[in-house]
Amino acid sequence: MNLNRRGRLTPWLFLAPALVLFALFKFLPMWRAVEMSFHEVRPYLGDRWVGGANYQQVVTDEAFLNAIWHTLLLAVGQTGGSVLLGLALALVLEGTARRLWIVRTAVFLPTVTAMAVVAEVWRILYYPAPDGMVNGLLSWVGVGPSQFLNSPDSALWSVMTVGVWRGAPYDMMIFLAALAGVDRTLYEAAAADGAGAWRRVWHVTLPALRPAFVILFTLAAIRSLRVFTEIFLLTNGGPNGSTEVLMTLIYRLGLERGELGVAAAGSMVLLGVSVLLTLLVRLGRARAVYSGKAGT
Amino acid sequence: MKNRQLDTALGLEARNGPLALIGKLVLYGLLVLVFAGPLLALLVSAFSPVSDPTSLTLLPTDFTLANFRAAFDRDVLRYLLNSFLVVGGGLLLQVGVSISAGYALARKRFPGMRLVLLLILSTMMLPEEVLAIPLSLVLSDLSLTGSLWGMIVPVGAWAFSILVTAEFMKEIPLELEEAARLDGAGDLRIFWSVVLPLCKPALGVIGIFGFTMIWDQYMLPLLVATDARQFTLPLALRTLRADEQVGVGVLLASALLALLPSVLAFLAMQRQFMRGLTSGAVKG
Numbered sequence: 200m201n202l203n204r205r206g207r208l209t210p211w212l213f214l215a216p217a218l219v220l221f222a223l224f225k226f227l228p229m230w231r232a233v234e235m236s237f238h239e240v241r242p243y244l245g246d247r248w249v250g251g252a253n254y255q256q257v258v259t260d261e262a263f264l265n266a267i268w269h270t271l272l273l274a275v276g277q278t279g280g281s282v283l284l285g286l287a288l289a290l291v292l293e294g295t296a297r298r299l300w301i302v303r304t305a306v307f308l309p310t311v312t313a314m315a316v317v318a319e320v321w322r323i324l325y326y327p328a329p330d331g332m333v334n335g336l337l338s339w340v341g342v343g344p345s346q347f348l349n350s351p352d353s354a355l356w357s358v359m360t361v362g363v364w365r366g367a368p369y370d371m372m373i374f375l376a377a378l379a380g381v382d383r384t385l386y387e388a389a390a391a392d393g394a395g396a397w398r399r400v401w402h403v404t405l406p407a408l409r410p411a412f413v414i415l416f417t418l419a420a421i422r423s424l425r426v427f428t429e430i431f432l433l434t435n436g437g438p439n440g441s442t443e444v445l446m447t448l449i450y451r452l453g454l455e456r457g458e459l460g461v462a463a464a465g466s467m468v469l470l471g472v473s474v475l476l477t478l479l480v481r482l483g484r485a486r487a488v489y490s491g492k493a494g495t
Numbered sequence: 496m497k498n499r500q501l502d503t504a505l506g507l508e509a510r511n512g513p514l515a516l517i518g519k520l521v522l523y524g525l526l527v528l529v530f531a532g533p534l535l536a537l538l539v540s541a542f543s544p545v546s547d548p549t550s551l552t553l554l555p556t557d558f559t560l561a562n563f564r565a566a567f568d569r570d571v572l573r574y575l576l577n578s579f580l581v582v583g584g585g586l587l588l589q590v591g592v593s594i595s596a597g598y599a600l601a602r603k604r605f606p607g608m609r610l611v612l613l614l615i616l617s618t619m620m621l622p623e624e625v626l627a628i629p630l631s632l633v634l635s636d637l638s639l640t641g642s643l644w645g646m647i648v649p650v651g652a653w654a655f656s657i658l659v660t661a662e663f664m665k666e667i668p669l670e671l672e673e674a675a676r677l678d679g680a681g682d683l684r685i686f687w688s689v690v691l692p693l694c695k696p697a698l699g700v701i702g703i704f705g706f707t708m709i710w711d712q713y714m715l716p717l718l719v720a721t722d723a724r725q726f727t728l729p730l731a732l733r734t735l736r737a738d739e740q741v742g743v744g745v746l747l748a749s750a751l752l753a754l755l756p757s758v759l760a761f762l763a764m765q766r767q768f769m770r771g772l773t774s775g776a777v778k779g
Contacts (some may be wrong), residue, residue, distance in 0.1 A: 220652035315729030
């Protein structure tokens with residue numbers, strides 16, 4: 200008799216470890232965040248319901264507004280920079296020759312390097328003295344010296360550059376995979392029509408890469424919205440709050456100042472934007488498939 | 496005759512005149528210098544006598560192990576060991592959880608399956624960073640703070656690995672399982688001796704992805720560690736940098752030790768890595 204019931208139970212047994220772990224470390228914290236975001240969290244005193252006050256603080260408090268602004272700037276700059284540079288790298292390094300493969304591998308290394316290492320290396324490269332590495336290079340072309348991470352004017356740009364440096368190779372690999380799927384007969388047709396390399400790229404290659412663009416833009420945007428480690432290690436929000444982003448502010452509020460409710464509300468806002476973007480990418484992808492252009 | 500100029504979008508590979516060749520080599524050299532150069536400088540400088548951040552170098556001069564010796568005096572070996580314990584334990588758990596869940600998703604049809612898939616997908620939007628504050632509370636409720644277990648157990652379930660494994664297992668012919676079932680093998684037996692051996696390539700993909708992902712973890716160890724004794728190497732770099740008595744040489748040696756495992760793992764399993772990158776499962 201219980202063979203049938205065992206058959207029905209089997210998938211759940213196989214799924215159980217994953218579901219338990221997700222429940223404990225994803226959905227339970229998620230639920231706690233929702234709960235805390237509507238409360239003033241007071242350890243030992245009991246939480247007090249405050250309705251939307253925490254959210255109101257998030258969208259009106261100047262520190263939060265600044266952090267949101269920096270987060271958006273960084274997201275736009277890093278995403279745009281990575282995708283464009285990644286595309287340029289992919290176009291230049293496309294091909295089957297062995298030396299190309301070696302160059303691609305070397306270029307990809309920043310992506311598999313732990314962010315903590317990347318941050319320490321760039322702090323040294325950015326050393327703000329005139330004989331720091333990057334300043335040394337800049338002086339060759341007659342620019343600088345810059346304070347980089349140490350000045351409110353240049354810190355955000357410096358962080359953005361590191362993000363592009365680490366993000367572009369990832370995008371390059373996705374573009375390369377998409378490039379391999381471009382129909383070669385279209386190139387031949389374009390050549391037969393007398394189109395040069397650049398017109399071929401513009402009229403044949405780029406349209407074929409559209410699905411890759413949609414996915415990369417959205418993925419990169421979501422990833423840069425929750426940026427934490429590079430800011431924490433490169434500038435820790437400074438100097439003078441010029442690189443404070445949502446996650447570093449939330450971390451500071453929650454774990455250093457104990458304002459858990461406001462921090463949770465900030466997380467929920469961040470999460471809401473991420474969900475919105477993810478839904479947009481799924482929509483974009485569905486449309487790409489629908490119009491028969493799915494190349495990845 | 497095949498026109499090689501049409502093999503790639505730009506057709507650069509077919510241009511092999513002397514000028515074009517020099518131009519290409521200069522470009523390649525420049526790209527390698529920009530992207531791999533800083534890491535190479537780290538490698539070289541870690542073995543050179545460095546006194547301040549301006550003495551970073553790409554050209555080896557006096558080979559020395561002094562930086563490493565000084566780093567080992569600062570407990571860096573313990574941090575490295577912690578990192579390996581976390582990545583080893585986390586990866587083992589992650590692979591086990593993934594093949595188990597992947598099997599159920601690929602092979603079983605059951606009510607609620609769409610909901611389960613949706614739940615798994617939705618975890619991709621809930622990274623440690625966003626959940627940091629409540630996650631730290633949950634971790635301390637479960638007594639997982641102050642111990643390496645707190646860095647191992649939460650990375651056990653990762654949507655990317657589960658989905659890649661499920662995709663791969665769908666490709667294994669059902670006939671093989673049915674044949675084994677006719678021979679009287681049960682579910683567990685089939686899973687163990689038919690399905691598992693056939694999905695070794697998938698194990699390679701999720702293995703290398705899991706390794707680099709866990710090695711790069713920062714927020715989770717930051718929330719879990721209550722004492723320097725539990726620091727992983729990436730976490731320890733910041734403390735080493737902030738310590739006035741620690742020279743930049745020690746920092747470089749430690750950073751190199753934190754760099755090498757993930758880079759070497761990537762180089763060793765590049766094919767599997769690329770396969771995972773383009774597997775269609777969205778990176779979370």
